[in-house]
Amino acid sequence: MPSPLALPDLTGRTILVTGANAGIGYWCADILATQGARVLLGCRSAERAQVAVSSIRAQVPGADLDIVPVDLGSLVSVASATASLDERLDAVICNAGVKAADRSARTADGLDLMVGTNAIGHFALVAQLDRLLADDARVVAVGSLAHRFAEIDPGTLSQPWTGASLRQYGRSKAALMALAFELNRRWRGTARSALCAHPGYAVDPLTPHRDGLAAVSPLTRALASVSRPLVQGKDAGAAPILHAAVAADATGGDYWGPGGLLEFRGAPKRVAASAQVRSVDVGAELWSVAEHLSGVRFTI
Numbered sequence: 001m002p003s004p005l006a007l008p009d010l011t012g013r014t015i016l017v018t019g020a021n022a023g024i025g026y027w028c029a030d031i032l033a034t035q036g037a038r039v040l041l042g043c044r045s046a047e048r049a050q051v052a053v054s055s056i057r058a059q060v061p062g063a064d065l066d067i068v069p070v071d072l073g074s075l076v077s078v079a080s081a082t083a084s085l086d087e088r089l090d091a092v093i094c095n096a097g098v099k100a101a102d103r104s105a106r107t108a109d110g111l112d113l114m115v116g117t118n119a120i121g122h123f124a125l126v127a128q129l130d131r132l133l134a135d136d137a138r139v140v141a142v143g144s145l146a147h148r149f150a151e152i153d154p155g156t157l158s159q160p161w162t163g164a165s166l167r168q169y170g171r172s173k174a175a176l177m178a179l180a181f182e183l184n185r186r187w188r189g190t191a192r193s194a195l196c197a198h199p200g201y202a203v204d205p206l207t208p209h210r211d212g213l214a215a216v217s218p219l220t221r222a223l224a225s226v227s228r229p230l231v232q233g234k235d236a237g238a239a240p241i242l243h244a245a246v247a248a249d250a251t252g253g254d255y256w257g258p259g260g261l262l263e264f265r266g267a268p269k270r271v272a273a274s275a276q277v278r279s280v281d282v283g284a285e286l287w288s289v290a291e292h293l294s295g296v297r298f299t300i
């Protein structure tokens with residue numbers, strides 16, 4: 001588990017983490033609460049969110065937590081979640097993500113499930129939270145090494161995918177990252193910043209046990225332990241994301257990931273993103289497409 005001591009004291013800061021009931025999002029919430037932050041857990045299942053809250057409170061008695069019901073795969077849900085909020089946000093961690101087994105799966109709004117949830121849902125979320133963001137707020141997009149596997153074609157983003165499935169997931173992550181870099185460009189001249197981060201290769205069997213969260217048998221844990229030199233737990237996967245969200249040396253437009261072999265594991269460091277997700281032209285075109293698909297205008 002990353003040392004919480006590497007992060008600053010976060011008393012007085014409020015941070016929204018999407019997908020905070022499981023995996024990397026859970027660990028972001030847990031570690032942020034350990035550091036004294038007020039954490040809003042953006043989750044689609046009230047029951048799973050409550051389990052996460054109980055688990056964090058078992059580690060951090062008195063943790064300041066609230067649940068924000070939100071399904072990133074439904075623009076109506078995103079709109080009602082943002083309308084329900086009325087407090088300053090110092091950071092938003094866009095972590096919720098889906099890697100769909102069913103390649104034809106759609107969001108409630110008929111978008112490709114991965115594009116709609118991972119990229120467009122978060123675009124709509126942040127756009128509608130704009131009024132609550134602190135003057136120096138940070139938005140962190142949780143990307144993936146897989147962003148390199150796909151070409152983003154903004155013009156076909158709303159269309160079904162017919163290529164390899166890992167590229168379908170990669171497309172959604174590349175779109176999310178390109179939108180974050182574009183947001184950072186649009187915030188130039190303000191104290192707000194948008195960054196990307198990725199968790200490397202982070203798996204449940206190498207993650208510390210928490211009651212009610214991903215159940216892993218002792219045998220699976222034992223077998224997985226041989227992979228520890230190569231990959232890491234989801235607690236460690238949270239480290240680059242948290243670094244991007246709160247560390248003093250992280251700045252707008254950064255991309256953070258694990259510093260070890262192949263960026264699969266290790267302590268956070270700045271890593272390289274593809275030229276495409278950094279492209280000014282792709283970012284601008286994608287922004288228009290995201291506004292069109294979400295029906296939300298991002299006023300800056």
Ligand SMILES: NC(=O)c1ccc[n+]([C@@H]2O[C@H](COP(=O)([O-])OP(=O)(O)OC[C@H]3O[C@@H](n4cnc5c(N)ncnc54)[C@H](OP(=O)(O)O)[C@@H]3O)[C@@H](O)[C@H]2O)c1
Pocket residue numbers: 018019020021022023024025042043044045048070071072073074094095096097098117142143144145198199200201202203234237
């Ligand atoms: N693990 C890795 O090695 C890895 C590598 C690269 C990038 N990532 C990215 O890191 C993020 C977290 O991954 P993880 O491994 O922690 O995954 P995970 O254990 O499957 O957790 C995903 C989280 O996202 C939530 N989520 C999914 N769809 C949602 C929706 N429509 N609305 C609200 N929440 C939703 C899930 O909620 P439910 O419990 O309700 O499903 C869960 O809380 C993802 O964005 C993923 O793409 C992970």
